[in-house]
Amino acid sequence: MYVHSIEADNTTRYPALDQLTDNPFHLCEDHSKDSSMLTLASAILSDEQFYIIFLFLIFTSQLINICSIVSNSLSIAVFLKLGFSEPSNISLTALAICDFTLAVLFTWNNLCFWLTYHNVRLPFHAVNVTYLTGGVQSAFLSTTVAWITAFISFERCLCILVPLKVKRLMTPRGTFxxxxxxxxxxxxPSFFTYIRYKFEWVFNPYLNITILDTIPVNSELAILFENISIVTRGVIQPLFAFSIVLICTVLLVVQLRKISSWRMSVTSVKSQKIQPEENLASNSSAAKTRIPQKEERLVRMVVAITTIFIVSYIPTCIMAVCYVVFDEFNHFGVYRRLFIVFIYIISSGQPISGSVNFLIYYKMASKFRSVFRRLVHLDRQA
Incomplete structure (x- = not known):
């Protein structure tokens, strides 16, 4: 999630880390009227600590992004081979496509920040242009991944609770x-950002050339749209989707425990040939909610996917809360260094979820594993 803010005065902020104090990597007193906030920000994360963490996170993030791009490409190829007769294949394919695109955008964002750090001279303002060419799209796709995951987990819950009704609604067309x-x-919500900001060629006195930059539209309506966009896509939607995933995952885990308990009791009865009367009541509720083994495997796979998602999405939720609580927690605020660190934690964590999903599919879905092995010629059968 990239919640980004560009200064309204449009002062040229071109990469020159040793000279320009308004570069997003530096702390500048002009960005805050409260000197105590500056002191606190420096105490929380010093310059040396920031650069060490920044370099580590950007390197780690790039490696993870590459893995995510490769793994999601394979997942998409396998799902295309499997076809879309099953509704679950459609939602999982959409999830893989979003994860793939998100990893590509994170790679672009990392490249621009890396060029900024190394003071590479470019015909565009790397940090500002990244906002409209990668940051907004990353926020949009990050929220999309969250909602698709929420849909998948919610659909599995309904399949267990009201299986007959859901099967009539969850058709391939309905899922699409x-x-x-x-x-x-x-x-x-992301569309409103393009009302607030626009691209424009501006003169850069440090390079003595005209470069492409991003400038704000300082109308009241544009500012209102931007605030609505940031709060909606950066706070409300991610937290709401995360809550749905968390609740549905807990319900699925509880249901799987009931099913496992029921299966163990049935196995025990078969071995003893007699079931004590006191166990009949305790097993009756689980017996009523038992599901076919094929559905159970799918539920277990969904639980694995959502659990990984929950772990990787926690930094996004923390960032959303911090954005609401702290006014200076943004790209050009006094806590900008913490903001950037959170960005790179997120750009490392979310691609991990997309990468691990492929391993979950391969381990827990026999059809997926079979098609993948044929696709990479590990199996000889056609």
């Missing part, structure tokens, strides 16, 4: 429409 609606609803 649901994916389009999710993408549309998560994209709409």
């Amino acid at each position: 429409v649901a994916m389009l609606i999710i993408i549309l609803l998560t994209f709409c």
Whole structure:
């Protein structure tokens, strides 16, 4: 999630880490009227600590992004081979496509920040241009991944609680429409950002050339739209989707425990040939909620996917809360260094989720594993 803010005065902020105090990597007293906040920010994260963490995170993030791009490419290829007769294949394919695109955007963002750090002279302002060419899209896709994961977990819960009704609704066409609606609803708030900011060629006195930069549109309506966009896509949508995933995952885990308990009791009865009467009541509820083994495997796979997602998405939720609580927690605020650190933790954590998903599919889905092995010629059968 990239919640980014560009200064309204549009002062040229071109990379020159040793000279320009308003570079996003540095702490500048002009960004805060409260000197105590500056002192606190420096105490929390000093310059030396920031640069060590920054270099480590950007290197780690790039490696993880490459792994995510490769693994999600393989997942998409396998799902295309499997076809979309099963609704779950559609939602999982949409998830893989979003994870793949998110990893590509994170790679672009990392490249621009890396060039900024090394003071590479470019015909565009790397940090500012990145906001409209990668940052906004990253925030949009990050929220989309969260909502698709929420949809998958919610759909599995309904399949267990009301299986007959859900099977009539969860058709391939219905799932495809649901994916389009999710993408549309998560994209709409990001669209308002392009009302607030625009690209423009500006003169850079440090390079003595004209470069492409991003400048704000300082109208009240544009500022209002930007605030709505940031709060919606950066706070409300991620936290709400995360809550749905968390609740549904807990319900699925509880249900799987009931099913496992029931299976163990049935196995015990078969071995003893007699079931004590006191166990009948305790097993009746689990017996009523038992599901076919194929559905159970799918539920277990969804639980694994959502659990990894929950762990990787926690930094995004923390960042959303900090953005609401601390006014200076943004790209050009006094806590900018902490903000950038959170960005790179997120850009490392979320691609991990996308990378691990491929291993989950391979381990827990026999059809996926079989198609993948044929695709990479590990199996000889056609």
